[in-house]
Amino acid sequence: MVQEVRRSILENGSSLTDDVDTQESLWAAVDIDAILDQDPQRVAILQGPVAVEHAHVANRPIKEMLGGIEDYIVEKLLEKYYGGDESRVPYIDYIGSVPAMIDSKLMSSYGLNVTSDKTTIYKFGSSLPPVEEWLETLAGSEVHWLRALLRSDIVQKSGYISNPIKRLFSPHASQTVTAKYDAAGAPSGVSLRGAARSFSGHKPTFEAVTVSYDAKTSAIVVLVNEDCQDVAILLEFTFTYHPDQGFAPIHDVTEDRNKRIKAFYWRLWFGQDQTLPETIDHRNELVGPEVTIDAAAIERFCDVSRAGRYVWAFILMSIDGDLFKACPSLEQLQDP
Numbered sequence: 001m002v003q004e005v006r007r008s009i010l011e012n013g014s015s016l017t018d019d020v021d022t023q024e025s026l027w028a029a030v031d032i033d034a035i036l037d038q039d040p041q042r043v044a045i046l047q048g049p050v051a052v053e054h055a056h057v058a059n060r061p062i063k064e065m066l067g068g069i070e071d072y073i074v075e076k077l078l079e080k081y082y083g084g085d086e087s088r089v090p091y092i093d094y095i096g097s098v099p100a101m102i103d104s105k106l107m108s109s110y111g112l113n114v115t116s117d118k119t120t121i122y123k124f125g126s127s128l129p130p131v132e133e134w135l136e137t138l139a140g141s142e143v144h145w146l147r148a149l150l151r152s153d154i155v156q157k158s159g160y161i162s163n164p165i166k167r168l169f170s171p172h173a174s175q176t177v178t179a180k181y182d183a184a185g186a187p188s189g190v191s192l193r194g195a196a197r198s199f200s201g202h203k204p205t206f207e208a209v210t211v212s213y214d215a216k217t218s219a220i221v222v223l224v225n226e227d228c229q230d231v232a233i234l235l236e237f238t239f240t241y242h243p244d245q246g247f248a249p250i251h252d253v254t255e256d257r258n259k260r261i262k263a264f265y266w267r268l269w270f271g272q273d274q275t276l277p278e279t280i281d282h283r284n285e286l287v288g289p290e291v292t293i294d295a296a297a298i299e300r301f302c303d304v305s306r307a308g309r310y311v312w313a314f315i316l317m318s319i320d321g322d323l324f325k326a327c328p329s330l331e332q333l334q335d336p
Contacts, residue, residue, distance in 0.1 A: 096246030122177040145241040146187040148249040156252040231272045235264040
């Protein structure tokens with residue numbers, strides 16, 4: 001009879017009424033329109049004989065019921081594999097990232113000079129290892145925030161982006177990479193010196209990138225420095241580490257990100273002591289240092305800046321979207 005009622009409802013598009021016997025209505029749980037008043041609380045799910053045998057509490061919340069099942073499984077696994085001793089269970093930050101086998105000969109094969117203690121320093125020569133193998137080596141054999149930052153896609157708002165940090169940490173000739181570790185052996189920060197400028201020659205002592213991690217707040221700060229006339233212009237990116245979300249452990253902090261990018265370009269174009277104005281009007285007068293302009297200077301300015309830094313300043317100030325799409329240099333950073 002129940003099957004006939006169900007068939008009639010589905011074929012004729014009618015709804016259940018108070019006159020219909022809904023005692024056996026598990027099928028209705030997957031079709032809200034088939035439930036009286038579209039009320040899921042009216043779905044009567046009958047327990048089978050096995051479930052009834054283990055049901056000792058009436059009106060038990062489903063959270064408590066499923067939690068009890070989970071606790072029972074954990075208890076049995078703990079007893080089977082670790083003799084019931086929880087202290088023997090190995091600890092891992094998150095599940096989802098499986099470290100690759102690290103080639104112990106990678107460093108010597110490419111002539112990398114490595115010194116290690118609480119700080120590990122890698123010095124590249126002219127021969128460079130493959131990017132993926134190098135990133136695995138730097139990430140290490142343990143699962144932690146640095147591995148997540150180097151090897152995972154990044155969550156940005158409601159979507160994913162390709163990891164721009166991989167591009168920053170790609171190996172370059174004559175580069176020095178310094179990884180710092182805390183007393184427990186966990187990484188606390190990484191820095192890059194030399195061979196990371198966007199143009200021109202490389203200064204071996206210039207700290208181009210620094211990455212730090214705050215274990216208390218799970219915040220990761222990536223500072224990218226641009227050398228402008230021997231002055232470091234700072235661009236800051238902030239991420240948060242979520243080991244409870246192994247499928248997506250790194251989240252981009254987009255709040256004020258555009259403002260940070262605009263402030264970076266403002267200092268880069270107009271001087272490191274300049275402050276980004278809250279608003280700017282295209283009729284405003286921008287006063288710069290006094291210079292002598294000749295034909296060669298104009299040609300060089302047009303080649304370097306295309307539309308010119310002042311035009312770019314107005315463009316940047318008027319955009320509140322994704323500035324990675326507006327600035328070619330940032331676009332290259334985002335899409336390794």
